[in-house]
Amino acid sequence: MKDWPKTFDLAVVGGGNAALCAAITAAEAGCTVLILEGAPQPYRGGNSRHTRNFRCMHRQPVFPLTGAYEEEEYLHDLMLVTKGKTDEGLARLAIRSSEECLPWMQQHGVRFQPSLSGTLSLSRTNAFFLGGGKALVNAYYNTAADLGVTVAYDAQVTHVHLDGDQITHLHADIAGVPVTVTARAFVLASGGFQADLDWLARAWGPAARNFLIRGTPYNRGVVLRDMLDQGAESVGDPTQCHAVAIDGRAPKFDGGIVTRLDCVPFSIVVNRDGDRFHDEGEDVWPKRYAIWGRLVAAQPDQVGYALIDAKSIDLFMPSVFPPVKADTVEELAAKLGLDPAPVRRTVDGFNAACRPGAFHPTELDGLGTEGLAVAKTNWARPLDTPPFYGYELRPGVTFTYLGLKVDDRAQVHSEAGPIRNLWAAGEIMAGSILGQGYLAGFGMTIGTVFGRIAGKEAAAHVA
Amino acid sequence: MSLDTAPDTAPVTSLGSFEEARRQIEICNACRYCEGFCSVFPAMTRQKAFADGDLTQLANLCHNCRGCYYACQYTAPHEFALNIPAALGEVRAESWERLARPQALARLFQSHGVAMAGLLAVALACFFWALAALKPETGAGFYAHLAHNTMVAIFVPAFLAPLGLIALSIRDYWRETGGGRVRLIHVLRALDSAARMKNLSGGHGEGCNFEQGDRFSDRRRVFHQLMMYGFLLCFAATASGTVMHYAFGWEAPYPLFSLPKLFGVPGGLMMVAGAAGLVWLKLRAERTLGAARVWGGEMAFILLLGAVALTGLALYAATGTGLTGPLLAIHLACVMVLFLLMPFSKMVHGFFRLAALTVEAGKPAPAGGGE
Numbered sequence: 001m002k003d004w005p006k007t008f009d010l011a012v013v014g015g016g017n018a019a020l021c022a023a024i025t026a027a028e029a030g031c032t033v034l035i036l037e038g039a040p041q042p043y044r045g046g047n048s049r050h051t052r053n054f055r056c057m058h059r060q061p062v063f064p065l066t067g068a069y070e071e072e073e074y075l076h077d078l079m080l081v082t083k084g085k086t087d088e089g090l091a092r093l094a095i096r097s098s099e100e101c102l103p104w105m106q107q108h109g110v111r112f113q114p115s116l117s118g119t120l121s122l123s124r125t126n127a128f129f130l131g132g133g134k135a136l137v138n139a140y141y142n143t144a145a146d147l148g149v150t151v152a153y154d155a156q157v158t159h160v161h162l163d164g165d166q167i168t169h170l171h172a173d174i175a176g177v178p179v180t181v182t183a184r185a186f187v188l189a190s191g192g193f194q195a196d197l198d199w200l201a202r203a204w205g206p207a208a209r210n211f212l213i214r215g216t217p218y219n220r221g222v223v224l225r226d227m228l229d230q231g232a233e234s235v236g237d238p239t240q241c242h243a244v245a246i247d248g249r250a251p252k253f254d255g256g257i258v259t260r261l262d263c264v265p266f267s268i269v270v271n272r273d274g275d276r277f278h279d280e281g282e283d284v285w286p287k288r289y290a291i292w293g294r295l296v297a298a299q300p301d302q303v304g305y306a307l308i309d310a311k312s313i314d315l316f317m318p319s320v321f322p323p324v325k326a327d328t329v330e331e332l333a334a335k336l337g338l339d340p341a342p343v344r345r346t347v348d349g350f351n352a353a354c355r356p357g358a359f360h361p362t363e364l365d366g367l368g369t370e371g372l373a374v375a376k377t378n379w380a381r382p383l384d385t386p387p388f389y390g391y392e393l394r395p396g397v398t399f400t401y402l403g404l405k406v407d408d409r410a411q412v413h414s415e416a417g418p419i420r421n422l423w424a425a426g427e428i429m430a431g432s433i434l435g436q437g438y439l440a441g442f443g444m445t446i447g448t449v450f451g452r453i454a455g456k457e458a459a460a461h462v463a
Numbered sequence: 464m465s466l467d468t469a470p471d472t473a474p475v476t477s478l479g480s481f482e483e484a485r486r487q488i489e490i491c492n493a494c495r496y497c498e499g500f501c502s503v504f505p506a507m508t509r510q511k512a513f514a515d516g517d518l519t520q521l522a523n524l525c526h527n528c529r530g531c532y533y534a535c536q537y538t539a540p541h542e543f544a545l546n547i548p549a550a551l552g553e554v555r556a557e558s559w560e561r562l563a564r565p566q567a568l569a570r571l572f573q574s575h576g577v578a579m580a581g582l583l584a585v586a587l588a589c590f591f592w593a594l595a596a597l598k599p600e601t602g603a604g605f606y607a608h609l610a611h612n613t614m615v616a617i618f619v620p621a622f623l624a625p626l627g628l629i630a631l632s633i634r635d636y637w638r639e640t641g642g643g644r645v646r647l648i649h650v651l652r653a654l655d656s657a658a659r660m661k662n663l664s665g666g667h668g669e670g671c672n673f674e675q676g677d678r679f680s681d682r683r684r685v686f687h688q689l690m691m692y693g694f695l696l697c698f699a700a701t702a703s704g705t706v707m708h709y710a711f712g713w714e715a716p717y718p719l720f721s722l723p724k725l726f727g728v729p730g731g732l733m734m735v736a737g738a739a740g741l742v743w744l745k746l747r748a749e750r751t752l753g754a755a756r757v758w759g760g761e762m763a764f765i766l767l768l769g770a771v772a773l774t775g776l777a778l779y780a781a782t783g784t785g786l787t788g789p790l791l792a793i794h795l796a797c798v799m800v801l802f803l804l805m806p807f808s809k810m811v812h813g814f815f816r817l818a819a820l821t822v823e824a825g826k827p828a829p830a831g832g833g834e
């Protein structure tokens with residue numbers, strides 16, 4: 001094992017938004033900083049590459065946000081999705097600090113734009129990055145480079161050595177070469193473990209091997225596991241991950257935004273056996289988006305099929321994959337690899353249960369079915385107008401909940417108390433605040449707020 | 464358009480340029496993260512499927528700023544292998560070739576700088592011959608070398624005929640891209656975008672990603688505008704000279720404080736600076752993020768513009784010396800090649816760009832998709 005020739009004030013494990021915010025903050029305070037990014041350079045930035053906005057508190061309109069979005073409303077939105085599974089103190093800290101993050105991000109190279117087309121409902125609450133998350137990541141790497149931060153790519157940290165109440169050094173494989181890195185302070189910002197399918201399978205069950213991973217293949221939770229093994233305090237449900245229903249043809253990893261499917265409210269969704277299993281019209285789509293990952297995961301073979309007819313095919317954002325198309329329901333079922341007979345039966349039963357009434361695609365129209373065991377409570381129109389279209393749905397994992405417990409200074413604790421020179425930021429500690437569900441743009445808020453806190457605390461520690 | 468025209472998302476190297484651009488644009492249309500960079504992405508959101516004409520229009524709206532390459536989470540080695548600047552660059556270059564007449568000349572000169580150099584050599588030979596053979600009896604300044612009427616007889620058709628060909632190309636472009644009726648307001652909007660090079664601003668005013676990777680720089684915009692406004696000043700110089708000649712009977716050479724010189728000298732200097740800057744940027748920029756096939760032709764075109772300006776300035780500086788004759792031949796040869804190749808070189812991009820911006824101004828505001 002080689003030793004890195006220099007001892008840094010701060011070593012940051014990870015190379016996404018939280019890691020960069022910590023590194024930049026510490027470097028501006030005068031620290032020498034090393035970033036250990038597990039991915040090779042083209043894939044740097046972890047899941048931040050796939051993000052596109054930042055949920056931000058504000059009291060009056062401020063570019064690019066409209067209106068106002070104050071602490072109580074923000075917290076209320078968070079409580080709704082987490083069903084109260086949050087540390088309110090940390091949540092309020094993240095929400096309050098988000099306001100001052102917006103100018104900070106701009107000072108450090110991030111550029112914003114008004115809401116993207118198709119996401120206008122978020123224009124008040126979420127600030128969109130011009131060019132998306134990878135543009136943000138690029139801007140931060142350039143800022144870090146200008147501040148003299150050293151970056152090692154393809155640097156997989158294998159062990160962070162805890163000795164008593166502090167970290168002494170870490171081990172990493174840098175481009176395949178084992179290296180020991182010593183530093184005075186350490187920040188862990190290396191994400192969750194969702195790309196480790198074995199771990200997912202242990203936590204969730206063997207079905208998890210059929211899940212698709214929406215983000216980076218480099219979040220394998222090696223450092224998280226290592227710290228838990230050394231007695232670091234954990235937070236979040238170790239068996240749960242956040243998953244959404246995405247196009248079944250998406251790549252196993254890294255498919256990102258373009259694999260999402262917004263068609264469910266205008267479809268009937270059947271499982272492998274041709275049966276419906278949940279109300280497709282339960283609520284407006286963004287709110288229901290997240291539950292379909294779990295619903296599909298619970299079906300045989302972890303797969304679902306959304307069936308649509310010609311009336312509804314233009315009502316949702318285009319998907320990157322063209323739908324399977326057929327002139328009859330039977331032909332569509334066969335093309336999707338389903339037994340046509342039960343699908344036909346399900347469609348007939350569904351069509352017979354539809355009632356006449358006004359259909360309004362953009363609001364809860366109350367157009368529901370009658371007399372079905374599994375009702376569709378809105379937007380229920382018979383599937384009767386060829387051509388018919390079908391999409392295969394699979395669970396796409398976004399992130400995992402298990403993480404390191406931190407306090408309001410982002411410090412990591414062991415049973416014996418705080419680890420004196422160790423902080424955590426981003427997905428690796430997000431379970432402290434997001435115990436369940438997800439709120440669009442909140443991951444970037446947690447990463448930015450706690451990344452900056454971790455950087456500041458680390459700098460104060462070594463000063 | 465039906466939805467099942469969409470090809471697989473996996474890149475296939477044998478795809479034609481339209482197919483490859485379509486494959487990539489459909490990925491973008493499901494993503495839209497780059498919406499703020501330029502007018503390509505908002506225009507894209509108007510449809511779900513893309514006909515060849517739609518792609519031609521998007522390609523001619525693209526300024527090759529490369530912002531959407533560096534910001535893209537799907538560039539190689541990702542299996543989607545996006546490279547929008549190159550894909551649109553190829554469709555763009557091809558559209559200039561396909562819509563030119565004759566196409567073969569465009570194919571030759573768009574991509575082969577050597578061909579342009581060859582034509583220049585021929586033009587040089589002709590003008591040296593012409594200056595020797597047609598030397599007038601009388602005349603002042605460079606008209607002592609080539610009579611005014613002879614110059615007019617040579618250059619007016621050499622200028623107007625290529626313009627006529629370009630007009631035909633633009634008419635075809637209009638058809639292919641479904642442009643509507645031309646309205647003054649749309650033309651003005653297009654001119655405004657071009658005058659400011661809005662689409663090279665990156666959407667945040669800090670410029671593009673042309674020559675220094677994922678860092679933004681305004682250099683390309685600055686050098687391009689030096690070139691463009693320099694060229695327009697030189698054009699104004701020639702136009703004012705023509706008016707003075709015919710309307711006021713005041714013949715060249717003109718003193719420094721006269722319209723042709725007041726336009727021409729700064730214009731020429733701006734063009735030289737612009738050409739030098741654009742050559743420098745082009746050498747630094749990553750070739751794979753554009754239509755690599757036409758790199759040589761583009762480079763030759765910048766050098767030609769620089770040569771036109773430089774020889775024009777040299778001609779002015781050499782007034783009254785024995786160098787006037789040879790410099791005049793060289794300058795006229797450069798100008799001749801520039802004129803003749805207007806429909807067949809990068810010069811045509813200005814016409815297509817204005818057409819694309821005008822077509823775009825005439826379309827309905829892009830609709831937001833539902834999510």
Ligand code: SF4
Pocket residue numbers: 131132490491492494495496497498531532534535536537545547
């Ligand atoms: S270039 Fe990439 S990031 Fe930009 S819109 Fe297209 S797919 Fe999205």
Ligand code: SF4
Pocket residue numbers: 497500501502503504524525526527528529530531532547548551662
């Ligand atoms: S290269 Fe620039 S101008 Fe061209 S499509 Fe991409 S962002 Fe737009």
